Amino acid sequence: MPLRFWLLCLCLLSGVAHAEVLSYQRDIQPIFTAKCVACHACYDSPCQLNLGSAEGAQRGASKQPVYDGTRRRAQQPTRLFFDAHDEAGWRRKDFISVLDGQGAQAALMMRMLELGRSEPLVPNAKLPPGMDVSIRRENSCPTPGEFDAYAKRTLHGGMPFAVTGLTDGEYGTLRRWLQQGAPIDVADMPVEPVERVQIERWEALLNGGDNRQRLVARWLYEHLFLAHLYFENSTGKRFYQLVRSRSPSGAPVDVIASRRPNDDPGTQFFYRLRPINDVIVHKTHITYALSDRKLARVRELFLDDSWALAQLPGYGAGHRANPFLAFAAIPARARYQFMLDDAEYFVRTFIRGPVCRGQIATDVIRDNFWVFFQAPEHDLYVTDESFRERTTPLLAMPGQFDELGDLLAFWNTYRGKRNRYEELRRDAYAAHPAQWTDIWQGNDNALLSIFRQHDSASVRKGLIGAVPQTMWWMDYPLLERTYYQLVVNFDVFGNVSHQGQTRLYFDLIRNGAELNFLRLLPAPARQAILDDWYQQGGQLKLKLAYTRVDTATATGLTIAAAKPREDFAHQLLARYAAINASPDPINRCEAGHCHRAGLTAELAAAEQSLSRLSGRPGAGMAVIGQLPEATLIRVQLADGRREIYSLLRNRAHSNVAFMFGEELRYQPQLDTLTVYPGVLSSYPNFMFAVRAGEVSAFVQAMERVRSAAEFDQVVERWGVRRSHPEFWTYFHDLSAYLQETEPREAGVLDMNRYENL
Numbered sequence: 001m002p003l004r005f006w007l008l009c010l011c012l013l014s015g016v017a018h019a020e021v022l023s024y025q026r027d028i029q030p031i032f033t034a035k036c037v038a039c040h041a042c043y044d045s046p047c048q049l050n051l052g053s054a055e056g057a058q059r060g061a062s063k064q065p066v067y068d069g070t071r072r073r074a075q076q077p078t079r080l081f082f083d084a085h086d087e088a089g090w091r092r093k094d095f096i097s098v099l100d101g102q103g104a105q106a107a108l109m110m111r112m113l114e115l116g117r118s119e120p121l122v123p124n125a126k127l128p129p130g131m132d133v134s135i136r137r138e139n140s141c142p143t144p145g146e147f148d149a150y151a152k153r154t155l156h157g158g159m160p161f162a163v164t165g166l167t168d169g170e171y172g173t174l175r176r177w178l179q180q181g182a183p184i185d186v187a188d189m190p191v192e193p194v195e196r197v198q199i200e201r202w203e204a205l206l207n208g209g210d211n212r213q214r215l216v217a218r219w220l221y222e223h224l225f226l227a228h229l230y231f232e233n234s235t236g237k238r239f240y241q242l243v244r245s246r247s248p249s250g251a252p253v254d255v256i257a258s259r260r261p262n263d264d265p266g267t268q269f270f271y272r273l274r275p276i277n278d279v280i281v282h283k284t285h286i287t288y289a290l291s292d293r294k295l296a297r298v299r300e301l302f303l304d305d306s307w308a309l310a311q312l313p314g315y316g317a318g319h320r321a322n323p324f325l326a327f328a329a330i331p332a333r334a335r336y337q338f339m340l341d342d343a344e345y346f347v348r349t350f351i352r353g354p355v356c357r358g359q360i361a362t363d364v365i366r367d368n369f370w371v372f373f374q375a376p377e378h379d380l381y382v383t384d385e386s387f388r389e390r391t392t393p394l395l396a397m398p399g400q401f402d403e404l405g406d407l408l409a410f411w412n413t414y415r416g417k418r419n420r421y422e423e424l425r426r427d428a429y430a431a432h433p434a435q436w437t438d439i440w441q442g443n444d445n446a447l448l449s450i451f452r453q454h455d456s457a458s459v460r461k462g463l464i465g466a467v468p469q470t471m472w473w474m475d476y477p478l479l480e481r482t483y484y485q486l487v488v489n490f491d492v493f494g495n496v497s498h499q500g501q502t503r504l505y506f507d508l509i510r511n512g513a514e515l516n517f518l519r520l521l522p523a524p525a526r527q528a529i530l531d532d533w534y535q536q537g538g539q540l541k542l543k544l545a546y547t548r549v550d551t552a553t554a555t556g557l558t559i560a561a562a563k564p565r566e567d568f569a570h571q572l573l574a575r576y577a578a579i580n581a582s583p584d585p586i587n588r589c590e591a592g593h594c595h596r597a598g599l600t601a602e603l604a605a606a607e608q609s610l611s612r613l614s615g616r617p618g619a620g621m622a623v624i625g626q627l628p629e630a631t632l633i634r635v636q637l638a639d640g641r642r643e644i645y646s647l648l649r650n651r652a653h654s655n656v657a658f659m660f661g662e663e664l665r666y667q668p669q670l671d672t673l674t675v676y677p678g679v680l681s682s683y684p685n686f687m688f689a690v691r692a693g694e695v696s697a698f699v700q701a702m703e704r705v706r707s708a709a710e711f712d713q714v715v716e717r718w719g720v721r722r723s724h725p726e727f728w729t730y731f732h733d734l735s736a737y738l739q740e741t742e743p744r745e746a747g748v749l750d751m752n753r754y755e756n757l
Contacts, residue, residue, distance in 0.1 A: 012467070021183055021408070022175075022176060022177045022183070023185050024054050024057075024182075024184045024185050027173055028173070029053075030278070031170045032051040032052070032057070032279075033052075033279050033748065034090040034728065034732065035147050036159075037052050037279050038054075038731065038751040039160070039161070039752050040752070041284070041748070042283060044066065044067060044135065044361065044752060047061035047063070047141045048061060048064070049061040050057070050278075052278040052455040053080070053277060054185075054270065055278070058097075059080060059087070060095045061096055062093075063141045063643060069499060070496055071496060072495055072496065073495055074402060074491065074494045075493050076493070078093060082257040099178065100182070102144040102145075107182065108142075108147065109174075110174070110178045111151075112159040112227075113166065114158065115151050115155075116158025116159045116161070116165050117158065118158065119155050119156050119158065120165065121162075121723035123725050124725065125721065126721065126723075126757075127723065127756045128156060130578075133722070133754070133755070133756055135752050139156070140154070141744060162756075163722045163723070163754075164722070164723060164725060164727040164728060175181055191238070192235070195234050195236060198231045198233075198290060198431060199331070200249065200292060201295060202295065203270070203272060203273060205217070205270060205295065205299075206220065206242075208500060211309040211310070211311070212302075212308070212329075213303070215309055215312060215313075216298075219323075220242075221242055222261050222488055223269055223338070223339070223346075224242050224288060225241070225242055225261040227242065227286055227349075228276060228285055228287050228288070229242060229273065229289075229290050230288075230744065231290050231291065233291060236531060238276075239271040239276045239280065240274060240276060242272075242273060243256070243274050244256040244261075244265050244272075245271075245425060246269050248271065249272065253274045255274065259493075260320070260488060260491060262319075262320045262323075262489070263320070264314075264317065265315075279747075280754060281747045281750065282738070282745075282746070282750070283683065283747075284352075284747075285745065286345060287747075288342065291665065297341070299692055301334040301337055302331075305331055306332070307329060307330070310331045313326045320395050320400055321398070321489070322396035323488075324392045325393070325395075332381060336382055336476035336480075337376055340373055340376070340442060340446075340475075341401050341442070341443070342445060343373060343448065343479075344445045344448060344459060344460075346479065347459045348459050349448070349483065349487045350482055350483065351456070351457035351486075352682065362452050363455075364507045364656055365452055366469060366653070367451065367649075367651045367652070367653075368449070368465055368648070368674065369449075369469070370471045371450060371459075371471070371472045372472075372474075373439070373446060373473070373479070374473060374475035374476070375439060375441040375734060376440070379476050380425075380432070381475065381476050387424070393417075394418065395417075395477055395481060397414065397481060398413075398414040398501040398505055399494075399501045402495050402501075407501065408498050410501050414505055415545060421477075422512060422515070422546075423547055426515075426550050429519065429553070430553045433553055433555055434555050435557070436557060439572075446576070446579050447580055448460065448462075449463055449465060451464075451648050451650070451681075452651075453648070453665060453685075453753075456681070458680050458681050461581035462583070462584075463580055463582065464584050464676060465584065465588075465648075465650075465676075466587050466674070467569040470514060470517075471517045472516075472517060473516040473517040474513050478512055481509055482506070485505055486502070504659065507545075507657060514533065515530075515641070518549065519555065520559075520568060521564045522561055523552060523553060524562050526549050526551050527549060529564070533655065534657060535654035536665065537657070538658075541655070541658070562611065570736070584608055584609045586675050587674055587676075589611055594611035595607035596677065602718045603635070603637065603643060603692065605692075605695070605696070606643070609695045610645060612632070613699060613703075614672075614675045618652075618670065618672070619669035622705055623705035624668075624671045624672070625671070626757075627647065627673070627686075628757075629648065629649050629681075630646060630648055630649075630683060631685060631688065632681075632686070632687045632721075633645040633646075633688045634689045634733065635692050635695060636691045638692060642733070642737075644678060644679055644734060644737045646676040647674065648673065648674045648675075648680060649671060649672075650671060650674060651668070651671055652668070652669075653666055679737060679738055682749060683749070683751075684731075685750065685753050686732065686757050687731070687734075688729060689719040689720050694718075698718055701717070702714060711757075715757050721756075722754055722756065731749070731751060732748075735747065
């Protein structure tokens with residue numbers, strides 16, 4: 001054949017390949033996952049554009065923000081996969097398409113990508129002045145008709161925003177896909193046979209016919225609706241969500257999109273397990289394991305007992321506000337023990353989930369503290385029927401009604417109920433001095449550590465970090481009220497009154513957990529410790545809003561009078577070592593060995609150096625004032641492996657008792673750092689990449705910092721700025737590390753809070 005014939009064939013084949021329709025699932029979603037999902041997921045996605053799924057890309061963008069702490073009226077929910085199910089439904093809710101071309105104009109997404117490509121960032125330099133990357137920035141969210149004006153006034157406003165952009169290949173693929181009309185192909189992920197059997201068993205249990213089963217199913221649904229459920233015996237990586245559906249098992253799920261999980265469904269319904277099909281992002285990934293063993297545990301706790309139920313409770317405001325009343329028929333021991341079995345899951349739901357921006361809850365807690373639980377057999381609400389009957393009406397929580405003018409009235413009413421409960425509780429426990437056996441030690445969920453990062457927080461099993469200023473000892477009423485107040489009854493789309501009621505009541509819950517902890521310490525020391533937690537204006541709050549601490553009932557523990565909090569912590573660590581999931585030699589160094597056991601000499605030396613950053617107050621280590629809340633340190637080893645460390649800044653406050661003015665109570669000279677081997681935040685604020693042989697030099701440089709200019713030198717040498725050419729490689733390596741070390745917990749991290757250092 002002539003050469004020109006073969007050349008013609010090659011040209012034709014090339015044209016066919018170029019014209020081939022791209023697959024969203026194969027070609028497009030991986031790009032979105034790599035370069036877009038880190039900002040565009042959850043409710044705080046800029047312009048509500050969620051690119052974790054085809055449904056989110058088709059839904060498009062909205063000018064209406066979800067987070068608005070000043071709105072006078074609750075807004076309509078816009079939850080993906082719930083509140084509309086097709087493109088037309090989202091257009092009726094005023095979402096605009098980012099995929100459709102507008103006449104001669106390219107799709108809005110394409111124009112945003114072109115704008116971002118036209119103004120590249122200087123490699124690994126600070127962002128240009130005026131680029132606001134804070135989560136409080138006001139997003140413009142231009143419509144197609146507004147884009148030209150937006151581009152003129154916002155040269156660096158293209159996508160990806162304020163970060164190293166797409167590769168040429170990624171840009172070309174997205175451009176070609178959009179030119180083809182942005183076709184979407186449906187992902188078909190069949191359910192594994194072993195999972196199908198489990199789904200049938202769980203749905204059969206949850207949809208049982210008698211009143212006892214129906215009430216237990218309702219309680220379980222309200223406690224698991226937020227979970228990413230998985231099956232322990234499955235080799236797959238699928239996660240499921242428990243929903244209420246109009247359709248029964250075996251039929252396609254027809255989800256009931258109630259505002260809250262304890263709202264009246266309004267029709268006959270069935271509990272169903274629905275596959276989660278969007279990209280797993282770490283900040284909403286709250287895992288919970290299902291298995292035959294867990295199924296048997298549910299039957300053992302809830303259904304093997306002989307309790308009876310003549311009539312199911314309704315879904316009115318009274319029952320929604322008081323789950324202790326709504327579920328009074330179910331033995332309290334069963335409810336509490338179910339939560340204790342997986343206490344880390346429940347505490348995670350308080351502070352991590354689809355809310356994604358939780359300052360309404362987090363500014364009421366310290367930056368780091370430990371949590372442990374009261375043993376069910378020593379919890380009077382569980383064991384004393386008379387006490388339970390007297391106190392149940394007092395455990396109702398606000399937030400069901402959101403009239404603006406009644407905020408203070410609601411606060412006074414529910415504060416009064418709570419304080420009467422605390423007084424009854426204090427008097428009841430006066431006859432039961434606290435003992436070590438009162439602290440639950442059933443499994444490795446028994447001891448938890450919480451770290452706040454401004455408007456987000458993290459929880460881990462085990463006691464991590466230096467001895468904290470405060471600790472919480474939670475009983476069943478405290479644990480259940482926290483869950484209902486912050487998870488079940490909290491409405492992220494609610495108005496300022498609803499959010500204010502939630503914040504004010506959670507303040508009372510925190511105080512209750514603190515007072516319970518103080519029962520473990522010597523009576524003469526309690527008031528002084530409480531006063532230390534409520535310095536300055538906090539003293540007024542102690543007098544006006546809370547009940548007094550019991551300074552008469554002696555503790556049953558033998559605790560040193562000089563430093564009782566510290567002595568209690570050291571005894572707790574010693575007594576509960578067998579279930580402490582996170583022994584912490586880096587932050588609690590003993591005998592000079594400040595690293596984990598079993599490490600190579602190279603990594604042990606790195607940890608020994610990093611431990612010098614831990615526990616020192618800001619007054620003596622100025623670099624703390626330059627660091628954000630959550631810094632990640634990537635240590636590169638000589639053999640090619642790497643280790644990731646979280647460097648958490650623990651901000652100190654004179655008290656955390658007020659809704660406003662946090663900066664007025666801030667005590668920077670008392671800030672400290674915690675060093676943790678692993679990723680301990682869904683929201684990295686910055687990253688350093690350091691070779692193992694340079695860790696000592698890195699730490700020394702941090703210790704020498706006295707000014708912002710000196711800190712800049714550290715960042716210049718080891719920092720990974722948003723503009724770094726390999727930013728995405730480093731950033732996604734954090735998720736890869738999670739996949740290697742905690743595969744069930746891994747997900748794409750969020751970079752909305754990555755700072756411009």
